[in-house]
Amino acid sequence: MKLQALSQSLVLLSAVVPLGLAAPTGNADSGSNPPLRASNEALVGYSSSEKTNSGPPPDLKYKFVPGQKEDPDVGSYLDFEKADNPQPIRGTTGGDDPGPRNYNYDKINSDKLAPPGTDSGQTINAQWPLGLSRTRLGLERSGWARQENTVVMPDATEMAGVDMRLEPAGYRELHWHVAGEWSLVLNGSCRIQAVNEDGQTFIDDVKAGDVWFFPPGIPHSIQALDDGVEFLLVFDDGDFSEDNTFLASEVFLHSPKEVLAKDLGVPISAFDKIPDDELYIFKGTPAPKDIEKQNVTTASGVIPRTQSYSYHFSEQPAHHVEGGTVKIVDPQTFPIANNFSAAIVTVSPGGMREIHWHPTSDEWTFFIRGQGRATLFSAPSTATTFDYRAGDVGYFPKSNSHYVENTGDEDLVFLEVLQAPQFTDMALGQWIASTPKQIIKDTLKLGDSTLEKLKTDKQYVVAGTRNKESH
Ligand SMILES: *[C@@H]1O[C@H](CO)[C@@H](O)[C@H](O)[C@H]1NC(C)=O
Numbered sequence: 193m194k195l196q197a198l199s200q201s202l203v204l205l206s207a208v209v210p211l212g213l214a215a216p217t218g219n220a221d222s223g224s225n226p227p228l229r230a231s232n233e234a235l236v237g238y239s240s241s242e243k244t245n246s247g248p249p250p251d252l253k254y255k256f257v258p259g260q261k262e263d264p265d266v267g268s269y270l271d272f273e274k275a276d277n278p279q280p281i282r283g284t285t286g287g288d289d290p291g292p293r294n295y296n297y298d299k300i301n302s303d304k305l306a307p308p309g310t311d312s313g314q315t316i317n318a319q320w321p322l323g324l325s326r327t328r329l330g331l332e333r334s335g336w337a338r339q340e341n342t343v344v345m346p347d348a349t350e351m352a353g354v355d356m357r358l359e360p361a362g363y364r365e366l367h368w369h370v371a372g373e374w375s376l377v378l379n380g381s382c383r384i385q386a387v388n389e390d391g392q393t394f395i396d397d398v399k400a401g402d403v404w405f406f407p408p409g410i411p412h413s414i415q416a417l418d419d420g421v422e423f424l425l426v427f428d429d430g431d432f433s434e435d436n437t438f439l440a441s442e443v444f445l446h447s448p449k450e451v452l453a454k455d456l457g458v459p460i461s462a463f464d465k466i467p468d469d470e471l472y473i474f475k476g477t478p479a480p481k482d483i484e485k486q487n488v489t490t491a492s493g494v495i496p497r498t499q500s501y502s503y504h505f506s507e508q509p510a511h512h513v514e515g516g517t518v519k520i521v522d523p524q525t526f527p528i529a530n531n532f533s534a535a536i537v538t539v540s541p542g543g544m545r546e547i548h549w550h551p552t553s554d555e556w557t558f559f560i561r562g563q564g565r566a567t568l569f570s571a572p573s574t575a576t577t578f579d580y581r582a583g584d585v586g587y588f589p590k591s592n593s594h595y596v597e598n599t600g601d602e603d604l605v606f607l608e609v610l611q612a613p614q615f616t617d618m619a620l621g622q623w624i625a626s627t628p629k630q631i632i633k634d635t636l637k638l639g640d641s642t643l644e645k646l647k648t649d650k651q652y653v654v655a656g657t658r659n660k661e662s663h
Pocket residue numbers: 378379380400
């Protein structure tokens with residue numbers, strides 16, 4: 193509100209005194225440099241009538257994009273990306289915007305600038321572009337990481353996420369954490385290894401499309417193979433921070449050397465060369481191609497297959513539905529990740545992940561490719577529509593309904609992650625179609641011909657076409 197008032201007064205002021213807001217010229221002549229504060233003539237009621245005449249309103253030049261003039265409740269996606277001067281107008285609602293404004297945000301967030309008429313009130317913020325997170329840079333060009341957690345999405349309490357890149361031979365240092373770590377490999381490949389409480393060992397190579405899980409407290413490491421790797425980490429705690437993990441270097445740095453020597457049964461001099469700071473992300477010796485060379489087997493044996501920390505999800509073919517594809521991995525097939533259920537959804541252009549909600553968990557979403565929009569509906573009557581791009585995080589609280597519509601010209605690919613032992617959702621269409629018709633007619637006043645068309649099977653992703661006709 194204050195900002196709006198300020199911008200209005202700036203517009204008035206600049207109309208009255210065109211140069212009043214010009215940047216300082218650097219002229220050292222104090223005679224021509226106005227003082228920091230003006231006189232009290234600017235107080236309301238003290239200025240002359242000539243000065244308050246701000247002239248005609250600015251004549252803004254803009255064009256409407258397809259869908260912008262229709263009834264706001266139709267709420268079509270407005271493609272502002274190539275629009276010259278997009279305006280906060282839908283149908284007969286809104287008005288033009290002379291600025292100040294950042295066109296880059298407005299062009300890719302048309303549902304924020306000119307929301308559908310069905311949006312209402314204020315929901316939680318369900319979007320965080322990782323492009324707005326500070327990137328933590330690794331040593332010697334070895335990689336980087338950036339994260340989303342409750343610092344930037346205060347209501348995303350159940351899960352947090354990290355996008356991490358390791359260049360070839362780059363390591364994510366040996367470490368452990370209080371949270372459980374679920375991961376989807378996004379690009380390239382890496383070698384992961386861990387040791388559990390019983391001394392059983394685990395090592396595997398994973399590639400784009402595979403997933404892994406490390407339970408709380410289990411120390412592990414990740415090293416990129418020849419093609420480097422990028423992966424997404426999802427933690428079962430919204431407060432998680434990558435900056436607060438237990439690193440191998442730090443546990444050695446913060447234990448007295450006398451204690452380390454006693455603990456490991458070696459002389460104190462053994463620790464002369466330990467790093468004097470954390471390594472976190474750093475370059476290493478390339479991993480041997482043959483994984484057997486790094487397969488440490490002890491009397492405790494290896495971690496049994498049923499408890500494997502990785503699942504080669506890339507090998508699972510996608511299930512086809514009308515508007516795209518869906519793949520699910522949950523504890524039914526990947527038991528060690530006993531509270532992580534996930535789906536990778538592909539939505540063809542014009543298609544849409546159907547309106548649904550998750551009865552058992554919040555949903556943490558990551559956009560992998562393309563662009564889409566979603567409306568978060570929260571009881572009783574608030575709704576916000578968010579526009580997402582690859583690299584954005586989304587968040588939909590338990591039982592809050594949402595859809596994800598492809599708003600681009602290429603496939604939209606995204607990940608849904610739940611904190612639940614099984615991936616489940618309630619689909620609006622299936623619910624309505626499977627309810628006695630009379631109840632639906634009495635409640636929603638839908639006609640018989642509409643009721644005949646409703647499908648009782650779950651659609652997951654529906655097909656459609658993009659709104660492109662011009663207005
Ligand atoms: C990894 O990224 C590179 C560069 O964008 C791309 O050429 C390659 O196809 C990607 N690999 C996978 C498996 O997605």
